[in-house]
């Protein structure tokens with residue numbers, strides 16, 4: 001299902017990037033520490049995206065099992081556990097997962113949170129009611145992205161919420177000429193895809209034949225642009 005060449009190669013570069021190159025920057029971006037104007041817009045956009053994904057899930061998540069796929073420093077996972085969910089939060093980066101554990105509030109109000117480091121597509125973690133993948137699928141080319149979503153959907157009862165980087169000609173040009181990411185950083189970064197192309201890829205994925213596309217919402221805030229999408233059976 002996953003391309004045996006592109007998927008492991010991209011995953012290894014992402015682990016290197018999020019576990020070493022960008023771990024400190026990522027820790028800062030996801031904290032309350034002051035950041036530059038550009039990063040403030042990114043932080044605000046990410047806050048809106050997290051709120052959007054949360055608004056697509058039931059308010060009461062008691063007794064539900066949720067996978068936070070590519071959890072980073074764990075902000076979304078913590079909100080889900082606060083609503084009573086049993087959350088498995090997984091990330092390739094052991095550094096970020098360790099930081100997420102350190103940020104864990106003492107009171108989970110009936111929910112639970114298990115942080116693990118590893119591949120979010122691993123089949124070792126059982127079945128879920130919901131899966132959320134905020135800005136973690138954006139790094140994979142469309143075939144691997146949709147293949148990954150299909151694998152997750154096979155183990156999910158109610159919905160898979162994910163984000164993609166909606167492509168447009170300006171973004172594509174800026175990425176190509178290196179104005180968005182410094183040359184060294186940009187290679188493993190994002191794989192923009194248009195909504196129409198993504199919809200066609202989803203429609204063509206046999207493992208998603210029983211699944212529908214539900215809500216979708218694009219969030220743009222300065223240098224942050226990402227689009228949420230819901231899949232349900």
Ligand SMILES: C[S@@+](CC[C@H](N)C(=O)[O-])C[C@H]1O[C@@H](n2cnc3c(N)ncnc32)[C@H](O)[C@@H]1O
Pocket residue numbers: 011014015018030069070071072073074075090091092093096118119120121133134135136139
């Ligand atoms: C842009 S960050 C977003 C983190 C978090 N979801 C958030 O919104 O704060 C992308 C994260 O996805 C993780 N990631 C990418 N591919 C992954 C994979 N195959 N398995 C687990 N984590 C992955 C990266 O390590 C990184 O922490």
